Amino acid sequence: MSERLDVAFVPAECPGSDGTGATHSSTIYIERLSRRHDLTVYVSSQMDADDATLPAQDRVEYVLHDDLPKLPHPIFTKMDALHEESAALEGHDLVHSYSSAFIPVLAELEIPTLVTLNSYLPVCPKADMLYHGERKCSGPGPLKCAACVPTTAFKRRQGIEAELRQGYVSMGQIPFVRSSMNHADGITAYHALSPHLKDDYADLGFPEDSITVVPHFYDEEFHRPRPEPTELTEPISALYVGALQDIKGVETLVRALALLRRNDRDVELRIAGRGPLEDTLRELAADLGVEDAITWLGYVDHGELPDLYRSSDVFVYPGVIDEPFGRVMLEALATHTPIVSADVGSMDYIVGPAGTLFEPGNPESLAEAFETLRSDYAAHREAVSHQLKRFEPETVIDSFSSLYAGVVDST
Structure with missing residues (x-):
């Protein structure tokens, strides 16, 4: 000690x-x-x-x-x-x-x-290290940042009020x-x-x-181990938890869901969270014919999240920026829920063999990673306990x- x-x-x-x-x-x-x-x-x-x-x-x-x-x-x-x-x-x-x-x-x-x-x-x-909201920045500079801030705010489609507020904060x-x-x-x-x-x-x-x-x-409120499955049965319950904004990549997830459903995979997606892109995402789901496969949960109280994770077969993180860590990954692991994650930041370090990774922003890659996890689901679930020890x-x-x-x- x-x-x-x-x-x-x-x-x-x-x-x-x-x-x-x-x-x-x-x-x-x-x-x-x-x-x-x-x-x-x-x-x-x-x-x-x-x-x-x-x-x-x-x-x-x-x-x-x-x-x-x-x-x-x-x-x-x-x-x-x-x-x-x-x-x-x-x-x-x-x-x-x-x-x-x-x-x-x-x-x-x-x-x-x-x-x-x-x-x-x-x-x-802007606290995201994305130059013009598109690619990783090589470092700050007063003029460079002054040009990047309004360009990124406009591209994020959060509404004029939110864009002005965020622009003011970031410029300052x-x-x-x-x-x-x-x-x-x-x-x-x-x-x-x-x-x-x-x-x-x-x-x-x-x-x-x-x-x-x-x-x-991990938060001990989320530590809820469960019996290992002998196999993954359909319908497969997938979960996303987070804000509905462009940096979270939820559009990629909705498009990947359409690909999986087109390939006769019975996948049901629950989305927990709110944000400026909710209406756009709902319209996309309708256009792709998967609106009936998505349950929009809106804001979920923190105390209700452990059971939500535990009742899901897979947690999906489709973000496009290098998150400093990604606490939702530990929430999923603590409930013994395997993960399909965008290969950003240190997700390989966090997820390890307890999940699969895909190219960020690529629906086809997400669908392939989902299939890889599904095909060896029991092994990924079994790996959760070992991966969780470091946290x-x-x-x-x-x-x-x-x-x-x-x-x-x-x-």
Whole structure:
């Protein structure tokens, strides 16, 4: 057991509230890490803490800067709020920011600092590293980013209001990216969620020797093993969970479903999530003649997701960008649901033999990967248990405690 440390933990947004995957991850990390270390959680968020169920309150102290204004810009109001706590932060053994939005603030501190790289925000004002929304970007530049932001917003077809809002936020983050990259060497160590994320940041000038890969661990609410099947019987139940927007590639999934149905595969698809492309996707399904094979579930409460995964034969992830990790993959694995995934980011590292991969954006490749998984389904299901071991909570928290100790000892 590593030494118990006094840790200042900076979460992504307000822990315990409904939000992004990073918000949920922050919540369960606070719950777990507070069993081994003394945590003071510094919340800097536009969310309202009164609407959240703050985790581990009997073991954790909270310093709240919540309900912050979004103007003049949300990221800078959060940075200013955390900067007010600089003196308090320096009273701890270590500051760990699970949000990658605070590199410029933490770089000014005189104590050991650790920043989790769980998005591309420090190196891309849109946080996706897609140039013009189409291909992987080689790196930021003020003029380059200023041209990319509006072009991408227009291509994403999210509606004029959403496009303007996202454009304003992203344009305002161009100077933040420049500041983060200029302060990159001022952070003691970095935690990357996946191997490709470490490689990408190193390629952009972040100190490679200071970046350690520690993956997510699965949420124990989702850990629901089930008996291995002797065979996969039709109808085959496929599941997608996520936003209905272009970067998630759901159009590819709908087109692949049509190909599978055309080949006499009885596949039924459930789609859990909402987004700006829902109407477009419904129209596409009707045009392809598969509207009766799709159940549109809309928003599904987090507590209902484990049973939804567990009642599915296959989970499909058709995304087209390099996700920093992809927590939905662990949700599927924890419920012993094999995966068909686009070959993006570190999906090969996460999925392993528990699923099959396909070329992103290619419906034919997705359909072929689905057939490959179907033909040897029992073997893929059997591989889930072994693959899941690397993401067990105690295994990951052990790695974190070792990382904490190493960061403190290195200064």
